[in-house]
Amino acid sequence: MPLKNGAALVAEYPKMPVTVDCVIFGFDDNELKVLLIRSDLEKYQGMWSLLGDVVNDTEEIDAAAYRVLDQRTGMTDIYLDQVKAFSHPKRHPGGRVITVAYCSLLNIKHHSLQITENELHWHNVSSITEMAFDHKEILDTCHEWLQKMIQEHPLGFNLLPDKFSLRELQNLYEAILGIQLDRRNFRKKFATMDLLIDLDEMEQDVPHRPGKLYKFNFEKYNKSPRKWIGIDF
Amino acid sequence: MPLKNGAALVAEYPKMPVTVDCVIFGFDDNELKVLLIRSDLEKYQGMWSLLGDVVNDTEEIDAAAYRVLDQRTGMTDIYLDQVKAFSHPKRHPGGRVITVAYCSLLNIKHHSLQITENELHWHNVSSITEMAFDHKEILDTCHEWLQKMIQEHPLGFNLLPDKFSLRELQNLYEAILGIQLDRRNFRKKFATMDLLIDLDEMEQDVPHRPGKLYKFNFEKYNKSPRKWIGIDF
DNA sequence: GCAAAAGTGTTGTCCTTACACCCATGC
């Protein structure tokens, strides 16, 4: 087989637009939220869509996703992870567009944009039934991804304030997983893990007995080895 | 904000080639193998690369990956799953190419291609140190993905013959995970799961006491609900 | 009969689950 020149080969490849779409989750009022924008396409007039943008010619797709987050929220240190590429040929009414979905987690309280100005709104994930493009499918995929990930990795803390109570943490897990958890067992679990730092501070302005505040010990977590063996299906 | 026409919008998006690369795993001689082809690019002369191809204009990326498998192995019912998109702007020497990595699992014994003719060869995953493009990184990512997945899902059976012994199954897990497992506990685990069908047949032509043969009960597995709650990190 | 792997049980430890009461604070 004759060897080929890379540039000549690639020049003949079919080319198509690639975009990123960010599923930006937040947590407020004991509900899992997602940040959406009104679609600016005729076909999807009035419907909500994920925040996305094209991938530029010399740009990593991760970089494009971070750029979307920065542009829309003004925040640059947001948790972000690639989830899946979606490629149905008719998924975009304007023609073939492949998109790579990203899941990102941010603390709503840190995020100070004027949401009414630019048609950007937080929505309860549980009450969304329809979206522009295939964005409902992408949202569902990212929600399932998140449900699995928060059980295996300390991601949920990205959705909470730096200081949080055990009640808030449990509410977060219950909202994302859609189940009720036993309070004593939940607290025991985190006590056993020994990855929460007791700040010796109390909640303020709650209409009941205030709870203790904690922060997550990322330093200790990052030093501890992962124990991941266990066949179970 | 004025509404836009989809086609006009998409026409202005940057376009780039998208490819798929398949990490095709097999299992033989108690080793995890991967199917590779010699690179046909000048720059990577003599080096091995994954099996890939471009994604065509109206083709789903999943379909492109299945097409690669069909073309290279002649098999159409192979397990396949999307793993991750790789997008470094310089990952292909011929210019910007985004690739989506797929992991596929097949039973080497079912696969009858003439491997010497078309420069296609099975390689021990553990002895690969260098590959063309960023394919070593892609292979490593898929290997880690597989290590995690075989513990949570019954994927490993795709790498084994229809009928297999518990010893073969354990060898498979040990090869993929790179660890030793206790034989009694391993068998007990699968006995408790009650998802293996005892075929009342014995291994043939083994130079020692033959073991019983089993097949996996996919029907029962698919009917059983997933129990997936358990915070652990 | 010897080599090689098949097959099998018990025990201790740990984790998970289920469950109920008193306490501190705001109003």
Added chain:
DNA sequence: GCATGGGTGTAAGGACAACACTTTTGC
């Protein structure tokens, strides 16, 4: 003082880890 959620302990059951000997077959 009452409403609200904070905070705690225990007992039972199930899962997992460690461990050794007998059996069957091919040669």
